[in-house]
Amino acid sequence: MEDKAQIQEAIKVQGEVVRKLKSEKASKEQIDEEVAKLLELKARLGGGDDGKHQFVLKTPKETLTGKYGEDSKLIYDLKDQGGELLSLRYDLTVPFARYLAMNKITNIKRYHIAKVYRRDNPAMTRGRYREFYQCDFDIAGQYDAMIPDAECLKIVHEILSELELGDFRIKVNDRRILDGMFAVCGVPDDKFRTICSTVDKLDKLPWQEVRKEMVDEKGLSEEAADQIGEYVSLHGGMDLAERLLQDPRMSQSKQACAGLSDIKLLFSYMQLFQVTDKVVFDLSLARGLDYYTGVIYEAVLTQAGVAPVALASNDAQNGSEESVSVGSVAGGGRYDGLVGMFDPKNRKVPCVGVSIGIERIFSIMEQRAEAAAEKVRTTEVQVLVASAQKNLLEERLRLVTELWNAGIKAEVMYKKNPKLLSQLQLCEEMGIPLVAILGEQELKDGVVKLRVVVSREEVDVPRSDLITEIKRRTSDA
Amino acid sequence: MEDKAQIQEAIKVQGEVVRKLKSEKASKEQIDEEVAKLLELKARLGGGDDGKHQFVLKTPKETLTGKYGEDSKLIYDLKDQGGELLSLRYDLTVPFARYLAMNKITNIKRYHIAKVYRRDNPAMTRGRYREFYQCDFDIAGQYDAMIPDAECLKIVHEILSELELGDFRIKVNDRRILDGMFAVCGVPDDKFRTICSTVDKLDKLPWQEVRKEMVDEKGLSEEAADQIGEYVSLHGGMDLAERLLQDPRMSQSKQACAGLSDIKLLFSYMQLFQVTDKVVFDLSLARGLDYYTGVIYEAVLTQAGVAPVALASNDAQNGSEESVSVGSVAGGGRYDGLVGMFDPKNRKVPCVGVSIGIERIFSIMEQRAEAAAEKVRTTEVQVLVASAQKNLLEERLRLVTELWNAGIKAEVMYKKNPKLLSQLQLCEEMGIPLVAILGEQELKDGVVKLRVVVSREEVDVPRSDLITEIKRRTSDA
Structure with missing residues (x-):
C-alpha cells in the first residue's frame, strides 16, 4: 500500500x-x-x-479516456448538463469492464448486442457507419490459462460457419509476443504502443508503406524496422510457436516466451474444439487498442468478392466505396487490466472476449440475397381475413380478433370495402399463405372459406374448427 | 403551387x-x-x-427541430465533425417519419425497439433514465378512418394483459377535440399549444395548480380556464362522445365534431376487438408533443403500488425516488403531418402509432419478481460436462465439443482439475438441470454418467446415446 x-x-x-x-x-x-x-x-x-x-465511479464520466490509444480520435463527445465531458460509447468492452468494477462482479460470461458510436467516415456499402451495432461475447474470471480464450475462438468459428459466409480465416497473436518482438528488435519502450498501431495497418497497407510510417513518421531505426519486417511475415500453427521458442533472438524475451507457450496451449485446446482448420498464428496481427494484455485475434472472410480491401486507403479523404469489401468481421482478445483500472482498489478481473461485426456480416448477407434474387419474406403473417362482398368490415374485425386471441398471426386490410382481388393480391405481395374469406353465404352456413394462396385450393371450414385448421396448415408449411 | x-x-x-x-x-x-x-x-x-x-434531406441534420414543442429542452445535442448541430434521437417516431420520407414509403406497419435519449433528471427506481429503450409500433398509410387506430389500441391492450402487470386503463382523446375545446372556451389561437402542454400535466398535478399555470404563467383569462376545467373533468365512453356532439358550445367547433365522430367510430371498432373494458374517453388527456393531429392515447397501470404518482412534482429539483411508481406505460396517437414535413414535395403519409415504455414495464416486473422472491434463471444451460478425477480436461473439452456441435447448451468449468463437488455446486447455483460426468471407468466402458441435479439420480448412458438422452430429458422439463 x-x-x-x-x-x-x-x-x-x-x-x-x-x-x-x-x-x-x-x-x-x-x-x-x-x-x-x-x-x-x-x-x-x-x-x-x-x-x-x-x-x-460514475457511469459516464471519464470512463473512455485513455483506453483506446490512437483510436481515441474516433470517440464521439458530448456535454453533460453539469458541463462534464461525456462520450458516446466507442465499443462494448470498456462499458462491460466498468460494469464489472462498479458491481464488484468477479466472474461472468455474457453476450451483449447494442449500438456503439465512432466519429469515422461512413462507407455504407462496406458496412461502416458512425452508429452501428456490435455484438460482444466475454468471459470474465480467474481461470486456468487459455481455456476461456479457446472457447471464444470456438464461438467465432461456430458463428462464421453457421452463417455460411464463405471461407474465413481467424488470425491469432499475443500482445506479449508483439511486445517481446519489439524489445528484441530494438524498439524503445516508449514507442511500443505507437509502433504496434502501425503494425496493425498491415491488413490494409503493404509492408513497404508500414515500414515507411515506422521510420519516417515514428522515428524508428531502419534496422529495427527490418527486423520487425522479418517477424511479421511469419504465420503458421503450433509448430511456428514451437520454432519461435527456439529462435535465438525471440527466446531472449521472457514476455515473448510466455506468449508463445500460451499460443501452444491455445492450439492444443483448439484442436479439441475442432477449429484449427481455420485458425492461423500470424505475427503481423497487432490490433491497435491499448487494453489488450494477452491473446488477440481477428477473423476475416477470404472468399473472392468479400475479401478485405487489401491496399485500399482507409483515411477520411478517401470517400470512394467498394462493393462487398468488408474487412474483418470479428475481433477480440484478452484484457486482464481493464476492470482493475475502474476499481478503487485496483482489483483485477481477467477477461477475454470477442466482438462480432454484425453490421458488416448483415451487409454481406443482404448483398448475397440480392445477388441470388432471393425473395425474403419480411413478415410472418399466416392468414389474411378477407371478405367477398361489401359491408363486412365488422365481420372481418370480429374474426381477426378471434384469430389474434388464439395467437394466430392474422391481418385485415384497413378498408371498409376492399375488393376480393386486391385482398388476394396483397397475399401474393406479402407471401401470406392463407386467406380466410367471409361472405353472406359463409356467415349463413357458419363456415369460413379457407383459400391456399399458392394452389388456389378452397375449402369451407366450420367456424369452430378454423383455428385448429389454420394452425395445422401453417405448422406443416 | x-x-x-x-x-x-x-x-x-x-x-x-x-x-x-x-x-x-x-x-x-x-x-x-x-x-x-x-x-x-x-x-x-x-x-x-x-x-x-x-x-x-440528410439523416441527422435539423431533423428533430420543431417537432416536440416544450419538450425540446430534453433533446441531447452534440456536434457533427462539420460543426453542424446534431442531436441524439428523442424518440423513435420522428426518425420513423424521416425514414418514410427519405425512402418514399407510403405504407408500412412495423415495430422498432431501440435506445432514445433525454436530458431529463434520472430516477432509477421509477424506471426513468437518460438513455433508455423504447418499443414502438406504427401503421403508416392512407386507410379508412380509425381502423389502424383501433388496432394500435388492441395491441396495447394485448401487451399489458399478457404481461400480467395488474389492472390498467387506456385513456383516449383527440387533438381535434382539444383544439376545438380551446377554441370554444376562448383560448387565443397562438396559445393552443402551450395551453395543451399545461393540460398535459393533469396526470401529475391537481386541477388547481394546472389552472394557476394557465392563468398566472400563460396569461389565460380566468373564465377560459374555468370553462376548460369543466370539460377536462369529463370521462366516459362512446356515450360521452355522443353527448358532447350535442353540447351547445362544443358542437360549434367543426374540428371538435370531427374528432368526436371519430371517437365514436373508434369505440365501435374497439368493441369488436374486445378492448373497451379498459378504454376510457378522457378529455383531460393532452400529450404535449406537437406532431399529433388526431386520436391520442395513453395507458396507465391502476393497481395499488404501481399507480402513477398523483400530485408528485416531476421537476428537476425533485430528486426523491418513489418505489414502483411508474406513471404511464404506453402512449401514442395519430400524426398525419410529420412525414410531409420531411418530404420536399410535402407529400403526406398518414400515420398512427404507439410507444411502449418497456423499461418502465421491466422495472415493475423486476420489483414484482423480487417481492415474490422468485429465483430467475439467467442462463439456459442444459448440462455441465464434469469430471470425477484429475487430468480429464482434454476429455471434458472433447465431450463438450460433441454436445455443442449437436446444438446442446453445455458448459465446462474453466479449470484443469476442478473438484467434483465444486462442479455440482456450480449446477445448483446456476440451476443447470443435468451433469454429464466422465471418469476413468466411464471412459473405459464407453459411457457417460448422467446425473439429474434435483433428484441426484444417476444413470450410465452409452456415449453414442448421450445427445438423444439429454435432448429427451431437457425437452421434458
Whole structure:
C-alpha cells in the first residue's frame, strides 16, 4: 500500500493541471492524457474511509479516456448538463469492464448486442457507419490459462460457419509476443504502443508503406524496422510457436516466451474444439487498442468478392466505396487490466472476449440475397381475413380478433370495402399463405372459406374448427 | 403551387436570420424556432429541377427541430465533425417519419425497439433514465378512418394483459377535440399549444395548480380556464362522445365534431376487438408533443403500488425516488403531418402509432419478481460436462465439443482439475438441470454418467446415446 497522503497530494496537483489545461482550452489529446493520469492516481488511492478523496465511479464520466490509444480520435463527445465531458460509447468492452468494477462482479460470461458510436467516415456499402451495432461475447474470471480464450475462438468459428459466409480465416497473436518482438528488435519502450498501431495497418497497407510510417513518421531505426519486417511475415500453427521458442533472438524475451507457450496451449485446446482448420498464428496481427494484455485475434472472410480491401486507403479523404469489401468481421482478445483500472482498489478481473461485426456480416448477407434474387419474406403473417362482398368490415374485425386471441398471426386490410382481388393480391405481395374469406353465404352456413394462396385450393371450414385448421396448415408449411 | 422565386427569396432571408442568430450566440430556443421556419420554407419549395435551392434531406441534420414543442429542452445535442448541430434521437417516431420520407414509403406497419435519449433528471427506481429503450409500433398509410387506430389500441391492450402487470386503463382523446375545446372556451389561437402542454400535466398535478399555470404563467383569462376545467373533468365512453356532439358550445367547433365522430367510430371498432373494458374517453388527456393531429392515447397501470404518482412534482429539483411508481406505460396517437414535413414535395403519409415504455414495464416486473422472491434463471444451460478425477480436461473439452456441435447448451468449468463437488455446486447455483460426468471407468466402458441435479439420480448412458438422452430429458422439463 502506498502512502495515502502522498497520493492525495499528487491528486490535488494533477487536478490543478487538468483544470488549468481546460481553462487554457488545451487540445483534447493533452487534456485526455492528464485526465487519464488523474484517474490512475485516484484508482491507486483505493477505497479507504476518508470519503473526501474517495474515487467515486460514475457511469459516464471519464470512463473512455485513455483506453483506446490512437483510436481515441474516433470517440464521439458530448456535454453533460453539469458541463462534464461525456462520450458516446466507442465499443462494448470498456462499458462491460466498468460494469464489472462498479458491481464488484468477479466472474461472468455474457453476450451483449447494442449500438456503439465512432466519429469515422461512413462507407455504407462496406458496412461502416458512425452508429452501428456490435455484438460482444466475454468471459470474465480467474481461470486456468487459455481455456476461456479457446472457447471464444470456438464461438467465432461456430458463428462464421453457421452463417455460411464463405471461407474465413481467424488470425491469432499475443500482445506479449508483439511486445517481446519489439524489445528484441530494438524498439524503445516508449514507442511500443505507437509502433504496434502501425503494425496493425498491415491488413490494409503493404509492408513497404508500414515500414515507411515506422521510420519516417515514428522515428524508428531502419534496422529495427527490418527486423520487425522479418517477424511479421511469419504465420503458421503450433509448430511456428514451437520454432519461435527456439529462435535465438525471440527466446531472449521472457514476455515473448510466455506468449508463445500460451499460443501452444491455445492450439492444443483448439484442436479439441475442432477449429484449427481455420485458425492461423500470424505475427503481423497487432490490433491497435491499448487494453489488450494477452491473446488477440481477428477473423476475416477470404472468399473472392468479400475479401478485405487489401491496399485500399482507409483515411477520411478517401470517400470512394467498394462493393462487398468488408474487412474483418470479428475481433477480440484478452484484457486482464481493464476492470482493475475502474476499481478503487485496483482489483483485477481477467477477461477475454470477442466482438462480432454484425453490421458488416448483415451487409454481406443482404448483398448475397440480392445477388441470388432471393425473395425474403419480411413478415410472418399466416392468414389474411378477407371478405367477398361489401359491408363486412365488422365481420372481418370480429374474426381477426378471434384469430389474434388464439395467437394466430392474422391481418385485415384497413378498408371498409376492399375488393376480393386486391385482398388476394396483397397475399401474393406479402407471401401470406392463407386467406380466410367471409361472405353472406359463409356467415349463413357458419363456415369460413379457407383459400391456399399458392394452389388456389378452397375449402369451407366450420367456424369452430378454423383455428385448429389454420394452425395445422401453417405448422406443416 | 406557390411562386418559387418568392419562396427562394424568403429562404435566403430566413437563412440570413439563422446565421445572424448563430453568430450572436442567441438562445437555443430562438435558433431552433428560426431553423424550423427555414425548414418549412424549404419543404414548401418542393422538388423542382433547380438543384441549387433543393431541399436535401440528410439523416441527422435539423431533423428533430420543431417537432416536440416544450419538450425540446430534453433533446441531447452534440456536434457533427462539420460543426453542424446534431442531436441524439428523442424518440423513435420522428426518425420513423424521416425514414418514410427519405425512402418514399407510403405504407408500412412495423415495430422498432431501440435506445432514445433525454436530458431529463434520472430516477432509477421509477424506471426513468437518460438513455433508455423504447418499443414502438406504427401503421403508416392512407386507410379508412380509425381502423389502424383501433388496432394500435388492441395491441396495447394485448401487451399489458399478457404481461400480467395488474389492472390498467387506456385513456383516449383527440387533438381535434382539444383544439376545438380551446377554441370554444376562448383560448387565443397562438396559445393552443402551450395551453395543451399545461393540460398535459393533469396526470401529475391537481386541477388547481394546472389552472394557476394557465392563468398566472400563460396569461389565460380566468373564465377560459374555468370553462376548460369543466370539460377536462369529463370521462366516459362512446356515450360521452355522443353527448358532447350535442353540447351547445362544443358542437360549434367543426374540428371538435370531427374528432368526436371519430371517437365514436373508434369505440365501435374497439368493441369488436374486445378492448373497451379498459378504454376510457378522457378529455383531460393532452400529450404535449406537437406532431399529433388526431386520436391520442395513453395507458396507465391502476393497481395499488404501481399507480402513477398523483400530485408528485416531476421537476428537476425533485430528486426523491418513489418505489414502483411508474406513471404511464404506453402512449401514442395519430400524426398525419410529420412525414410531409420531411418530404420536399410535402407529400403526406398518414400515420398512427404507439410507444411502449418497456423499461418502465421491466422495472415493475423486476420489483414484482423480487417481492415474490422468485429465483430467475439467467442462463439456459442444459448440462455441465464434469469430471470425477484429475487430468480429464482434454476429455471434458472433447465431450463438450460433441454436445455443442449437436446444438446442446453445455458448459465446462474453466479449470484443469476442478473438484467434483465444486462442479455440482456450480449446477445448483446456476440451476443447470443435468451433469454429464466422465471418469476413468466411464471412459473405459464407453459411457457417460448422467446425473439429474434435483433428484441426484444417476444413470450410465452409452456415449453414442448421450445427445438423444439429454435432448429427451431437457425437452421434458
